[in-house]
Amino acid sequence: MDWTGIVPFGMDPRPASPGPFAGFKCDSVDENVCRSVDNMMEPKHDNIAVDSFLGLGMENMGISSKMDEFSLGLIDFSFLPDVYGGVLDHWSKQQDGEAALKPEILDGFLDEVEEVEHIYASHHLSSTANHFLPETQVKKEASEVDGEPYGLMNFSSESYSPSGSIGLSEWSKETTVPHTESSGNIKDGFATTNSDEMHCSSYESEDDRKPLSTLLGSWVGRGRSRSKNLFNTSRSRLDSHSGTKSSVSYDFRPRKEPLENYIHHTAENTLPSHDPITSSESEDDISLTIKSKSRSDRRKHQRMWTIDEVVKLLDGISHFGLGKWTDIKNFFFHSASHRTPVDIRDKWRNLLKASYSNKHNGDEEGEEKRRSAARTIPKDILHRVRELASLHSKSLSDFHGSSRSPSTSRKKKKKKKK
DNA sequence: CTTAGGG
DNA sequence: CCCTAAG
Known part of the structure; x- marks a missing residue:
């Protein structure tokens, strides 16, 4: 076998500086990483792919975080294919033949469902998943099916994500590897060449295998225009595809990414029980879709940030650094169709x-219910925020050297120099 | 296109 | 969240 694709693990002796890893860019990182990323990215649903990558990447980058067990293969993604196939299956059934399985659709669908876990949940995943998901994870699945979509991200939160230990193995190995020799054109070559194999190994159980592979083939090929951004970020504004549930939203604005959301499934059935409390992700669609504002329907109904999201944000910052919002978006919120880098930053x-407003009024508790912004935010988080903030301000200042123009107090924000 | 700021 | 100005 040629594992060139996954070498990443021990490779790239990146200084594992505890500090934020700010300079990460695909190009700047060991090629292997990229390649492997590409490889494992493409075939599967973004979520998973990214996550795995994250794992690898982080590991690779020597980013220190509590993901010790991460790469030890605590779980395998064998369920994925199933899910995938299942989804498709559903789909095709619902659509009853007739263009049921078009790349567009899949694409849109997946995008829509952004939180794959919904699918997971709905599927026999439960059965398939149970044995690979750490109880915590499973539990999560049941209770807070939301912020932590793929449940893989929570690996480094100081005070959070107790469930953080997940690994990837089987799957990544399986699908990641294949042929990488043709380092030149991973994209094309891979898409066509590998997709088949992959599916053979992964989708063996479903009969939709055939269409699927072709489908994936094309699916894979999309949106890999620039090498800089591993993932397309170019979605978002125009395509905040709304209908997670019903109707169609037409957005014919020309864009790089072809189909995205021409079609919107009606597969609500596929996404069953949401936890009303925690899953705030997609039900809002229900409320404001239907009319399909066609374009720029970036929900005015702001989605509330879930704790998990916040945690991810923090993790992101601590890993990539402040201001690396695009990166953070890509790695930690890749599957969040909303949450643009800007949003993240906001x-x-x-x-x-x-964080600091809360700190100021030193009267501590008394009543956490105050409608201050910090209301929902657990202290842990705020704490982390503060830490990150200060930590960062420091690093920033001594990075630029203290000899930064007389106005040492740049503005008054984060770079306060502590 | 990505960020920083302001609205 | 949105919009705009800078790089």
């Missing part, structure tokens, strides 16, 4: 605000 901004 959230950070707010957190920061809340």
Whole structure:
């Protein structure tokens, strides 16, 4: 076998500086990583792919976080194919033949469902999943099916994500590897060449295998325009595809990414029980879709940030550094169709605000119910926020050297120099 | 296109 | 969240 694709693990002796890893860019990282990323990315649903990558990447990058067990293969993604196939299956059934399985659809669908876990949940996943998901994870699945979509991200939160230990193995090995020799054109070559194999190994159980592979083939090929951004970020504004549930939203604006959301499934059935409390992700669609504002329907109904999201945000910042919002978006919120880098940043901004506003009124508790922004935010988080903030301000200042123009107090924000 | 700021 | 100005 040729494992060139996955070498990443021990490779790239990146200084594992505890500090934020700010300079990460695909190009700057060992090629292997990228390649492997590409490889494992493409075939599967973004979520998973990313997550796995994250695992690898982080590991690779020597980013220190509590993901010790991460790469030890605590779980395998064998369920994935199943899910996938299942989804498709459902789909095709519902659509009853007739263009049921078009790349567009899949694409849109997956995108829509952004939180794959919904699928997981709905599927026999439960059965398939149970044995690979750490109880915590499973539990999570049941209770807070939300913030932590793929349940793989929570690996480094100081005070959070107790469930953080997940690994990837089987799957990544399986699908990741294949042929990488053709380092030149991973994209094309891979898409066509590998997709088949992959599916053979992964989708063996479903009969839709055939269409699926072709489908994936094309699916894979999309949106890998620039090498800089491993993932397309270019979605978001225009395509905040709304209908997670019903109707169709037409967005014919020309865009790089072809189909995205021409079609919107009606497969609500596929996404069963949401936890009303925690899953805030997609039910809002129900409320404001239907009319399909066609374009720029970036929900005015702001989605509330879940704790998990915040945690991810923080993790992101601690890993990539402040201001690396695109990266953070890509790695930690890749599957969040909403949450643009800007949003992320805004959230950070707010957190920061809340963070120290909360600190100021030293009367501590008394009543956490105050409607201050910090209301929902657990102290842990705020704490982390503060830490990150200060930590960062420091690193920033001595990175630029203290000899930064007389106005040492740049503005008054984060770079306060502590 | 990505960030920083302001609205 | 949205919009705009800078790089």
